[in-house]
Amino acid sequence: MTTALNTILKARSVAIIGASNDPSKRGNQAIRKLHADGYEGAIYPINPKASEILGFKTYTSVLHVDADIDLALICTPAKSLPDILDQCGTKNIPGAVVLAAGFTEAEPDGQAIAEATLQAAQKNNVRVIGPNTNGLFNLHNKMNLVGVQDVEPGNIGICSQSGNMMLALATEAKRRGGLGFSSYVGVGNQLDLNLADYLQYFGDDDDTKAPVFYVEGFQEGRAFLDTCRKVTQKKPVIIYKSGRTEAGQVAASSHTGSLASSFALTRGLLRQAGATVVEQSDKILSIAEGLSKLPVPKGGRVAILADGGGHATVTVDALVDAGVELAELSSETIAKLRQLLPVAASLTNPVDVAGGTDEDPSVCADCADVILADNNVDILMIIGMYGGFAARFNPALLGNELDTSQRISELSSKYGKPLLVQSVYAALRTKPIELLKDAGVPVFIWPEPAVRCTSELIAYANARSRNAASPLVMPDGPVAEGKYILAKITQESRAAFYEHEAKDLLAAYGVNVPGQFLARTEDDLAKVVEVLGNGPMAMKIVSHDILHKSDAGGVMLKISGEGAMRSAYREILANARAYNPDAHVHGVLVAPMAQSGVEIIIGVVHDPMFGPVMMFGLGGIFVEVLKDVAFRALPMSQADAREMIEEIQSSNILDGVRGGVPVDKTSLEDLMMKVSQLALAHPEIKEIDLNPVIVRNDGYDVVDARMILNSKGD
Structure with a gap:
């Protein structure tokens, strides 16, 4: 190709x-x-x-x-x-x-x-x-x-996919x-060659340092992701995806299915593959310029060299908002800067020259050289009015400033570290600014675009390292018990698993599943204490015609004693018949009440563009209201699972709030990887919905599990 x-x-x-x-x-x-x-x-x-x-x-x-x-x-x-x-x-x-x-x-x-x-x-x-x-x-x-x-x-x-966007x-x-x-x-219409083919070409093309894709729709989304994962090991890939209200037509028969139809899915999968996803069209070119010209940083610690407090403060605020780490300059660096700058200069990051470059712009290059030599600094941003000293103070400074621009342009390759410039004179395209641009230094008019470029550069470096170090995990194949469970369901021509079957399948792949007992008749409840003990129980309707059990009044909690269980059994069946008179009721599932913890959701859907995709987020009844979820394509790596946990906006809840104990994230990652193995081993399962899973500091409980086969069951 x-x-x-x-x-x-x-x-x-x-x-x-x-x-x-x-x-x-x-x-x-x-x-x-x-x-x-x-x-x-x-x-x-x-x-x-x-x-x-x-x-x-x-x-x-x-x-x-x-x-x-x-x-x-x-x-x-x-x-x-x-x-x-x-x-x-x-x-x-x-x-x-x-x-x-x-x-x-x-x-x-x-x-x-x-x-x-x-x-x-x-x-x-x-x-x-x-x-x-x-x-x-x-x-x-x-x-x-x-x-x-x-x-x-x-x-x-x-x-x-738009000629006007290119223009x-x-x-x-x-x-x-x-x-x-x-x-x-x-x-065009991608009748033959498609986006993945073009990405492979740009990945191999020596003249291209950063391909930019404007995408309205993928025809072979999985092929694009696989190609992107390989190409981003060599160069950054910048993508703007339009039509962000829908990422694919997925049947909304579960929480996972309904939430998957969002731009968040496409964005998560593209970033998993290492791509830089731009969500504002006016930022495409500035980010592409920076990523195409700058070396990949070894870390994310940023230093600022400024000639004014205002722009320095704006830049620091933007960096902090973007989650970028400010570098802590070494004592040796501070001592060297003290020799170059006036007494009024601020020598901690951000470094403010306090007028020390007004009469001699070359001091800016001297300071930049010192800062980039610091092992605590990965990236340098020169902020303020560089490029306009001759225009503002004295035309005689132009020669000095041009020489300084040449020196600055050589520092990035000298130290192998990114260097960006933000200048109020960038829009005027002064000669010192144009020299920087022609030499390959990205120059920005405002601090925020410079910061956005910096944060995306760091994110690209992290994604490239992650994908290189953490391989995708594939299953060895379906386990025997899993094949048996699937065969039984297909023989009965059912699309939906019974809850106990879904949990049995999870257990077959090593998931810790609480004990459970299926009561087909009321008299079966006499055996519950013998099997599960006599603690408080949760009782739920089992019917492939009733997926959302709570909506049907099919769930009762904290039931203790055989008499109370019998009464709850009758009430659950009555509620189910009232909710759906034609529903086939297979029985009532009894399980010990789970310990308290944080409710999360783990789901898998088969997206029509990208194939199997995992979703993670806070669970319970508010999952579709909050929509605070993360997505990754399967197969995924252990690092992907870890990033999903940290990516959701409410991830701090998992770390414990108001004296709460942090949950066991290691066991949570393990659960996600086992669900991934199950989904990949059984592609005939269209949707997996574990909601809620209660996670604690000592593990987790899968409280509810739903699985749905595709229409063919194969």
């Missing part, structure tokens, strides 16, 4: 099928742009009715071109595509960019045309970009088949200066 895309995006010859003498047509614009940009490859206009277009000899068909062709830009209507792709196949053209719309999204016969086009592409081994794409470009190859103007070559790749990024890059793009692919 990468080989085909490499040939397409670095094509040495392009055929323009549907070339035209009409300047308003893409078949004319593409030729003009290639020629104007100095494209060094061969250009072959294809038009059976013209002998020459824009000075280029035309051909009636690609079959009449007496040379190899790497790429076909097809500008003809949708219905012509199958025949054209047949010709491309005969000519051994490896790839085609299809501009035409009129497929599944428009024409009544669009689906049939799409199928015929795909069959022709596959039969002829021609890889298709699009259809319904605005094209592609490779600026290092001077091949611009989009026609966008004034785009500078650089190291940011773009893959977008917005290109326009912003032109306004800001100092950054450019390697290649762009307009995804």
Whole structure:
């Protein structure tokens, strides 16, 4: 796949099928742009009715071109595509960019045309970009088949399901200066090549340091996650996902199912794979710029070098809000700074030069050098008015400031540490600022975007380390007892597990499950004390037609003694019949009351885009109200389970509040990993819902468990 895309995006010859003498047509614009940009490859206009277009000899068909062709830009209507792709196949053209719309999204016969086009592409081994794409470009190859103007070559790749988003990024890059793009692919309908294919290409492309993806929908979400996990070991991947109200159509037959239909699922899975997920479109380019230019930090300790208290304070506040650690400068560093700066300077982090650079900007580079040499510092942010000393104080300082910019630009590579600059003069694009940009130093106008870039850089470094050090855990296969339980349910043509069956399956995979007793009749209750003891009991209806037992009045708690259990048994059955007269009642499940603790939920769903996904959060009756949950794709690593526990906003509750004892997070991680193994070993289970699980300082109790098979049970 990468080989085909490499040939397409670095094509040495392009055929323009549907070339035209009409300047308003893409078949004319593409030729003009290639020629104007100095494209060094061969250009072959294809038009059976013209002998020459824009000075280029035309051909009636690609079959009449007496040379190899790497790429076909097809500008003809949708219905012509199958025949054209047949010709491309005969000519051994490896790839085609299809501009035409009129497929599944428009024409009544669009689906049939799409199928015929795909069959022709596959039969002829021609890889298709699009259809319904605005094209592609490779600026290092001077091949611009989009026609966008004034785009500078650089190291940011773009893959977008919106041509307008690419134009917005290109326009912003032109306004800001100092950054450019390697290649762009307009995804279109993903009839053949998809987002995962493009990500693999950008991951292997030496000209691309940071690919940016604007995504409206995934067709092969799991393949994208798997590719992203590999690519992010080499370079950052920045993703903006639009349409964030729905991440997939999941049946809301359980708490897990209803909560999975959210942007939180997509965001959690992409971050698990190491991607940087941007949630504001105006932050895409600034984050991509920083991540494409800066080295990956070894840690997350940030130092600030400022020439004013205001911007320093704003920066510190933003760093603290983002959860970023402020570096503690060593005594040696402070002593060296004392020799460079006036008495009024603040020498602890943030370092405020207190006017010490106003007459000699080079002091800024001296201080930056000292701070970056400190082993306690991983990242340096220069904050304030650097780049404007000559403009504000004395034009004679310009030479000094330019020399200082050059020195500053060399410090990041000298120490292998990221260095960012925030300057009030960035918008004016002064010469010292432009020198920094051209040398690869990210420069920001305001502190908050600089901080956001810094925090995302740290998050990327952490994710890369986590994924490298913590492998995904796969099951050895389904255990024998698990196969037996599943076989019984499928034989009875049931979709829903009985609760005791779900708990038995959990136990088969090593989950600690409390004792339980199924009373099929009221008289069975006489055996409860012998099996479970005589403590207070919880009693619940067992019916595959009643999933939400509390709603049906099918749960009674703290029941002690045989007489009370008999009375509760009768009441539960009466409530169930009133709730659903047609429900099949299998019995009443009796279990010892769980000890008090924190209620959490663990669930697994099969997302239509991403496959099996685990959810974790606070449980009980408020789970769908609070929606404070985290998601990870399965298989997952032990580190993923640990991060899920820490990720929810209410994670501090698990650490104990108001004198409470912290829960046993180790056993909680173990539970999550065992549920993962169960779900992977039995893909026929569509949903798993453990809610609540009560976690304590000495373990956990699975209080309720629901499982649902897929429609086929296989």
